Amino acid sequence: MEKYMKDLQDMPVAAVKEMDLHSLVNEMLENVGNANPNIRENICKVFYRLIDEDIIDDRECIRIFNACLNDSHLFYGIGSKAGDSVFCRSFSSLVIAFIADTDGKRNFLSQDQYMYALRKSFDYMNQEADRRGYVADKGWAHAVAHGADMLCAFAEHPKFDSLFAGDMLNSIKHHITYECRYTDAEEERLAYIIPALLNKGVSVDVIQDWISGLAPDTEVMPYTDEYYQNACSTHNIVYFLKSLYIMLDQKSGNKQLKAYILQYLKTVWNWAL
Numbered sequence: 001m002e003k004y005m006k007d008l009q010d011m012p013v014a015a016v017k018e019m020d021l022h023s024l025v026n027e028m029l030e031n032v033g034n035a036n037p038n039i040r041e042n043i044c045k046v047f048y049r050l051i052d053e054d055i056i057d058d059r060e061c062i063r064i065f066n067a068c069l070n071d072s073h074l075f076y077g078i079g080s081k082a083g084d085s086v087f088c089r090s091f092s093s094l095v096i097a098f099i100a101d102t103d104g105k106r107n108f109l110s111q112d113q114y115m116y117a118l119r120k121s122f123d124y125m126n127q128e129a130d131r132r133g134y135v136a137d138k139g140w141a142h143a144v145a146h147g148a149d150m151l152c153a154f155a156e157h158p159k160f161d162s163l164f165a166g167d168m169l170n171s172i173k174h175h176i177t178y179e180c181r182y183t184d185a186e187e188e189r190l191a192y193i194i195p196a197l198l199n200k201g202v203s204v205d206v207i208q209d210w211i212s213g214l215a216p217d218t219e220v221m222p223y224t225d226e227y228y229q230n231a232c233s234t235h236n237i238v239y240f241l242k243s244l245y246i247m248l249d250q251k252s253g254n255k256q257l258k259a260y261i262l263q264y265l266k267t268v269w270n271w272a273l
């Protein structure tokens with residue numbers, strides 16, 4: 001299948017359109033979480049091509065979208081912290097993100113379909129427990145990073161309502177305050193969601209209030225397990241805020257937020273950029 005998916009990326013559009021695309025899509029959906037990293041990476045590339053080049057119609061895009069949101073894909077093995085089920089969840093979220101981004105330009109999802117998917121994305125991110133980045137011999141799991149891409153695509157979508165900013169911020173907080181250290185830039189991927197929310201009219205004050213609530217409020221002693229767990233959370237928060245600081249442009253509101261982040265890091269965490 002690896003060569004088959006590779007060949008499909010270069011095959012002329014006319015030749016691809018002559019194929020049984022419904023069966024092809026079914027086969028790709030069955031293997032989107034394949035433990036072979038080359039297969040799942042190439043499947044995602046073929047999905048992108050089929051959608052981006054209008055090889056499949058909007059109805060088929062919606063079918064793929066709904067399939068990736070179901071219990072056999074985005075929620076397959078949800079809650080597990082190891083094993084291969086993460087590949088299915090993680091790469092399904094990438095396909096969902098791409099279709100959401102495409103719909104922002106083509107508008108084939110109804111408002112109800114979009115809202116259903118948005119709520120499912122919150123449910124997923126609040127339940128995802130596998131925080132591995134790269135897995136030896138099996139490639140990228142990166143469920144948190146890919147889930148962040150999905151949330152960002154929904155936040156940037158024309159149908160997004162800032163009333164759901166709180167749910168999105170809660171999903172981010174759930175992951176950056178987790179008591180293990182990220183090693184593969186997950187914090188950065190999560191940080192991209194904040195500028196998207198600001199662009200949708202979420203106020204700087206709301207973001208600042210949210211940041212102020214990230215710090216753990218417990219006093220723990222060094223050389224204890226709890227102290228180490230808090231240190232891991234602190235590490236994630238600091239690198240999330242550093243990433244966000246760099247992403248913010250020079251708009252007046254962003255200057256205020258950048259100043260707040262800098263002061264927060266200096267006074268609360270005793271870190272300087």
